[in-house]
Amino acid sequence: MxxxxxxxxxxxxxxxxxxxxxxxxxxxxxxxxxxxxxxxxxxxxxxxxxxxxxxxxxxxxxxxxxxxxxxxxxxxxxxxxxxxxxxxxxxxxxxxxxxxxxxxxxxxxxxxxxxxxxxxxxxxxxxxxxxxxxxxxxxxxxxxxxxxxxxxxxxxxxxxxxxxxxxxxxxxxxxxxxxxxxxxxxxxEKPNISQNGDATHLSPYLPLGEPPEPEELIKALANIENSASSDAVVRERIANLPPEISEIGCLSKLEDKDAAKSLAKQVNEAVLLLNEYNTRLAAEMEERTKLASMLRDFQAEQKELLAQAEKRLEEYKQKLNRMVAVQKEIRDHLSNLPDLTQLPDVTGGLAPLPSAGDLFNIH
Incomplete structure (x- = not known):
């Protein structure tokens, strides 16, 4: 900014x-x-x-x-x-x-x-x-x-x-x-409400915040890369859960009490795994919402900076054009000046000027 x-x-x-x-x-x-x-x-x-x-x-x-x-x-x-x-x-x-x-x-x-x-x-x-x-x-x-x-x-x-x-x-x-x-x-008070196109909104309901620093934005993006939805290990564990823990029809295939206890243990572990993963996903959604706001604010700032840079660029282009015009004018002026190298050599000194007597005496 x-x-x-x-x-x-x-x-x-x-x-x-x-x-x-x-x-x-x-x-x-x-x-x-x-x-x-x-x-x-x-x-x-x-x-x-x-x-x-x-x-x-x-x-x-x-x-x-x-x-x-x-x-x-x-x-x-x-x-x-x-x-x-x-x-x-x-x-x-x-x-x-x-x-x-x-x-x-x-x-x-x-x-x-x-x-x-x-x-x-x-x-x-x-x-x-x-x-x-x-x-x-x-x-x-x-x-x-x-x-x-x-x-x-x-x-x-x-x-x-x-x-x-x-x-x-x-x-x-x-x-x-x-x-x-x-x-x-x-x-x-609602966002983007105006009357006759002017800003009678009193105050935006969801105002732009202060733009984040680049380092802060990079850190937030890095955190998203390491978020729950990108955790391949946990996703693979969930994908490899046995079908028996989610299919009710498999209950009829249980042969004894020990098999039922083993299945109950697997189900409890799966529930714990899924609850933990869902909690991480919910936190990730909050982080993504926050990141979206940060990106919006950062983008708004960059657009303003870009507009200012383009305006300055245009001003400098105009100054450059004026400088080039002045430079051309100076060159034209120099080309019209006499070439000093063509003047007679006066190293030994100029001839003495005639005296008043010489000018007015008639011979």
Whole structure:
């Protein structure tokens, strides 16, 4: 995974879009570099304050993904974001007016409260900062409208009442919408669920983990090679078990008590062997599931590294083309310069210049 630098972070934030893949890829990169959480969150806040309303929502989805999926690695991001989230919600409340933005942020806050990402007191503060400015701007608009209506003479009181009724009706409708939207939260938590193709998933249900180191992956692959299903010795023992221990019809062929005891002993040994082998197979299945996740995460990382390498390769190709063009221009320039070897030999010194008298005397 590429090394961390502020310029790399700025470039990734600039290229961030609302697709789920874009958000998850950058989230994985940020979690991998969580030791730089302080400058990362600081840069994130600085950039959020300059982008458009639509991209502010994308930034919030990114923060949500990082906060939730980094919990298993450590609390760094959750704590760092908690210090700046009041400022974030105040900024959005003051500068934004999109109903979609406020609705989506409300759902994020609901998820954080339900999952215990932040305590109820913090969520209440975030919600208050977000809605306070939003309500204040709406109230200012309502007051301006009421002031205009009051200039209409005797109908001023009636217009004001109508305005208040409209505001009350809008408030009731918004409450109804919130109630209707709450059951949909569970749907949004499912993997790969999106609305209109954007990343309104709040958080992936099965997030990509931190990619394993190559040595760790090689060790896991080696363990699978030596797993139960590859144990030829035990498989051969099971294959060579006598048919009498598994065929009920053979019981009728028993001639005496000693033969029955011998068969019972063989059956018990076979059961013990099979139970042990089944336990090993179950453990192998768990290891294979874990390995599949590791391979998925490793593959995602390699794809990102490949994309970055291809991008760098293209940049270097362009630089090479420019260098070749400069080199050709220099060669052309050199070919147009005079050949110094063709100049007269001045080893013995140049002839003395004529004096002023020589130039102006007429002979």
């Amino acid at each position: 590429s090394a961390f630098s502020e310029s790399a972070l700025l470039k990734k934030l600039e290229e961030l879009n609302s697709s789920q893949q874009s958000i998850q890829t950058l989230s994985l990169w940020l979690i991998h570099h969580r030791k730089h959480h302080a400058p990362i969150v600081k840069t994130w806040l600085k950039e959020l304050q300059t982008v458009s309303e639509g991209k502010k929502l994308t930034f919030m989805y990114l923060a949500n993904d990082v906060i939730q999926n980094s919990k298993k690695k450590g609390p760094e991001y959750g704590k760092e974001f908690s210090h700046i989230l009041p400022k974030v919600f105040t900024h959005i409340g003051e500068t934004c007016s999109s109903d979609k933005l406020f609705g989506s942020l409300g759902r994020i806050l609901n998820i954080w409260e339900e999952r215990g990402v932040y305590d109820s007191k913090q969520i209440k503060e975030y919600r208050g900062r977000l809605n306070k400015e939003h309500k204040d701007s709406a109230a200012a608009t309502s007051s301006a409208t009421a002031g205009e209506n009051n200039t209409n003479g005797s109908h001023g009181g009636t217009s004001k009442e109508k305005s208040e009724k409209r505001e009350k009706r809008k408030h009731e409708e918004s409450k109804t919408k919130v109630k209707r939207s709450r059951p949909q939260v569970a749907v949004e």
